[in-house]
Amino acid sequence: MNLTILNLHQLSKTSxxxxxxxxxxxxxxxxxxxxxxxxxTFLKFPMTIASFLVIAVSLVTSVTHPASTxxxxxxxxxxxxxSKAPFSLAVSPPTTYLAVKPGAALTxxxxxxxxxxxALKITTQITDFTADGTTGKPILGDGxxxxxxxxxxxxxxxxxxxxxGENRSLTLSFTISDQAITKEYPLTVLFHGEPIEKNGxxxxxxxxxxxxxxxxxxxxxxxxxxxxxxxxxxxIDYPRFIDSFGKINFKILARNLGPxxxxxxxxxxxxxxxxxxxxxxxxxxxxxxxxxxxxxRNVELTAENIDSQGKIIEDHLDKLSDQFxxxxxxxxxxxxxxxxxxxxxxxxTVIALPFSGLALIFLGLLIFFGYKFLKQKFxx
Amino acid sequence: MRSKLVIGLGLAISxxxxxxLAPLIQAERLESNSYVxxxxxxxxxxxxxxxxxxxxxxxxxxxxxxxPYGNYxxxxxxxxxxxxxxxxxxxxxFTISDLDIDLGILSHGVLSQASHDLTVRTRGAGGxxxxxxxxxxxxxxxxxxxxxxxxxxxxxxxxxxxxxxxNEEIPGFGFNASGPHVSSDFVGHPNFxxxxxxxxxxxxxxxxxxxxxxxTDEVTTITYQASIAGDxxxxxxxxxxxxxxxxxx
Numbered sequence: 336m337n338l339t340i341l342n343l344h345q346l347s348k349t350s351x352x353x354x355x356x357x358x359x360x361x362x363x364x365x366x367x368x369x370x371x372x373x374x375x376t377f378l379k380f381p382m383t384i385a386s387f388l389v390i391a392v393s394l395v396t397s398v399t400h401p402a403s404t405x406x407x408x409x410x411x412x413x414x415x416x417x418s419k420a421p422f423s424l425a426v427s428p429p430t431t432y433l434a435v436k437p438g439a440a441l442t443x444x445x446x447x448x449x450x451x452x453x454a455l456k457i458t459t460q461i462t463d464f465t466a467d468g469t470t471g472k473p474i475l476g477d478g479x480x481x482x483x484x485x486x487x488x489x490x491x492x493x494x495x496x497x498x499x500g501e502n503r504s505l506t507l508s509f510t511i512s513d514q515a516i517t518k519e520y521p522l523t524v525l526f527h528g529e530p531i532e533k534n535g536x537x538x539x540x541x542x543x544x545x546x547x548x549x550x551x552x553x554x555x556x557x558x559x560x561x562x563x564x565x566x567x568x569x570x571i572d573y574p575r576f577i578d579s580f581g582k583i584n585f586k587i588l589a590r591n592l593g594p595x596x597x598x599x600x601x602x603x604x605x606x607x608x609x610x611x612x613x614x615x616x617x618x619x620x621x622x623x624x625x626x627x628x629x630x631x632r633n634v635e636l637t638a639e640n641i642d643s644q645g646k647i648i649e650d651h652l653d654k655l656s657d658q659f660x661x662x663x664x665x666x667x668x669x670x671x672x673x674x675x676x677x678x679x680x681x682x683x684t685v686i687a688l689p690f691s692g693l694a695l696i697f698l699g700l701l702i703f704f705g706y707k708f709l710k711q712k713f714x715x
Numbered sequence: 716m717r718s719k720l721v722i723g724l725g726l727a728i729s730x731x732x733x734x735x736l737a738p739l740i741q742a743e744r745l746e747s748n749s750y751v752x753x754x755x756x757x758x759x760x761x762x763x764x765x766x767x768x769x770x771x772x773x774x775x776x777x778x779x780x781x782x783p784y785g786n787y788x789x790x791x792x793x794x795x796x797x798x799x800x801x802x803x804x805x806x807x808x809f810t811i812s813d814l815d816i817d818l819g820i821l822s823h824g825v826l827s828q829a830s831h832d833l834t835v836r837t838r839g840a841g842g843x844x845x846x847x848x849x850x851x852x853x854x855x856x857x858x859x860x861x862x863x864x865x866x867x868x869x870x871x872x873x874x875x876x877x878x879x880x881x882n883e884e885i886p887g888f889g890f891n892a893s894g895p896h897v898s899s900d901f902v903g904h905p906n907f908x909x910x911x912x913x914x915x916x917x918x919x920x921x922x923x924x925x926x927x928x929x930x931t932d933e934v935t936t937i938t939y940q941a942s943i944a945g946d947x948x949x950x951x952x953x954x955x956x957x958x959x960x961x962x963x964x
Contacts, residue, residue: 418810420810420811420812420813420834421811421812421813421814422809422810422811422814423808423809423810423811424808424810425806425807425808425809425836426806426807427805427806427807428805428806429805429806429807429837429839429841429962430839430841430962430963430964448806448808450808450810451810453814470842470927470963471841471842471927471963471964472842472844472925472927472963473844473961473963473964475846475920475959475961521964523961525959527957530814541815541816541817541818541951541953542815542816542818542829542853542939542953542954542955542956543814543815543816543953543954543955543956544811544813544814544815544816544831544955544956544957544958545811545814545955545956545957545958546809546811546833546957546958546959546960547809547957547958547959547960548807548808548809548960549807549959549960549961549962550807550962551961551962551964553964619840621840621841622964624964632840632927649838652840652928652929653928653929655840655928657927
């Protein structure tokens with residue numbers, strides 16, 4: 336298993352003088368089968384940039400056994416029994432947003448569950464990611480966050496074994512430099528699992544597969560406790576003219592002007608000539624990372640999709656789409672699309688004309704007059 | 716008597732004035748032109764607490780549940796009034812049906828295949844992405860000779876772009892992906908193959924499947940294909956392939 340080297344230089348765009356090394360020790364404890372077992376792993380690395388995100392990162396793991404408290408049971412979640420597959424690894428939570436002030440510290444706990452049939456050796460690494468600008472897909476970096484050239488003793492995260500059916504809690508601790516700048520750091524923590532027992536023999540043409548599950552960790556450093564920035568409507572893709580027998584389709588691209596992630600809030604509506612709403616949509620609260628953009632997803636605002644608290648019913652989340660769509664048997668004239676994103680409202684007009692009907696009429700007239708012409712020219 | 720009347724009238728007027736002139740206090744809603752904070756409990760506190768010398772815990776008071784729509788319960792999702800946590804409690808699961816992919820005996824002029832399934836399960840509406848890479852090309856067990864990654868029939872495929880590979884005379888090693896959300900170069904083309912991104916060669920892992928929707932046991936099938944040149948050294952060839960499943964945010 337390759338351990339990707341992480342380079343913190345990529346987290347900050349400022350360059351500052353090299354600072355002293357911080358003393359960090361590596362400590363392990365013998366595993367205690369009757370109680371929680373903690374493995375503390377600390378990093379040694381020099382602080383070469385004053386605005387470093389992290390002074391010390393530790394990964395603390397604990398084993399959860401069936402004899403532990405009910406909250407840490409190894410039983411799979413309801414409906415999720417042990418898989419028959421050799422590799423089945425789950426992590427929770429899949430995405431976390433943490434905001435912290437410079438000079439402060441915080442911890443975050445992941446839970447790994449092995450639903451597979453084989454014991455897995457788990458190694459951990461962190462990489463950064465960037466937003467793709469339209470969806471919530473992280474574009475993973477090359478994994479160079481901690482620079483091993485600067486710190487040859489780097490050993491982030493001690494590998495451990497997770498048995499089939501076992502839970503593992505891993506706690507990540509961050510201490511933030513008091514000189515850290517206001518910035519959002521999208522990170523992805525990767526948990527790589529490979530089987531301990533390799534069944535391949537030397538006389539087979541074998542490809543050994545292994546898997547990695549990830550959890551996204553977005554950390555925002557700021558000394559302000561209030562919301563910063565705002566969302567704006569960056570772009571609305573819509574047709575100016577549509578056919579009366581067609582449908583109105585449009586997409587909304589929202590942009591976050593602020594330094595930290597913000598949820599999308601708002602709604603849209605299509606109104607007819609008489610300013611009556613003929614359809615309404617509610618925006619799904621996807622998060623837009625700081626200084627990034629994302630397409631707005633929606634569901635139709637109906638009693639079927641929305642519960643009594645005004646929230647999208649979970650079972651209907653499969654209806655989410657980044658395309659707003661409306662269809663009617665026949666539309667004619669101007670229709671107004673009104674988009675309200677936070678405090679910003681934008682209205683655009685789409686005009687429905689019976690292009691297909693006109694085309695048919697034209698074709699009909701063409702045939703009619705063509706027939707008459709031919710009849711005159713060739714009376715017999 | 717008159718003074719009592721005046722005092723009483725003054726009190727009455729003052730009371731009425733407080734009722735009508737005092738601004739309404741919305742204790743649970745603070746807003747400005749640029750933001751709105753809606754919390755039922757706004758006793759803020761934060762800072763560095765005490766703890767181990769190697770790490771310290773911060774604390775936040777007054778966190779309330781102000782979750783958005785969707786599949787979060789208010790107890791699991793909250794916007795901290797101390798500006799610390801936005802938390803999604805969901806499990807992201809990734810399954811590989813088989814870890815030992817045996818290509819069998821490789822012969823010149825024969826395309827050998829083997830396959831397995833990748834399954835993603837996430838109830839989060841952020842979806843997922845699957846990346847893949849190989850640790851190195853298929854390498855002879857003695858360590859030096861390799862079966863090169865395929866470049867397909869027309870020498871037009873690589874780790875980022877699939878192309879047709881049906882010619883048994885073309886040696887190489889590659890894969891095809893099929894499923895509901897595979898990359899576009901695989902869609903509708905069961906005979907299109909890519910080579911794996913070669914980690915030993917410094918290549919970065921590549922996306923093979925991606926979806927922005929909830930995935931309930933969504934299966935992507937990986938089909939490996941290999942063939943050898945006529946002068947390929949006899950022996951067993953092996954490599955390692957890694958599949959990385961990343962949730963959307």
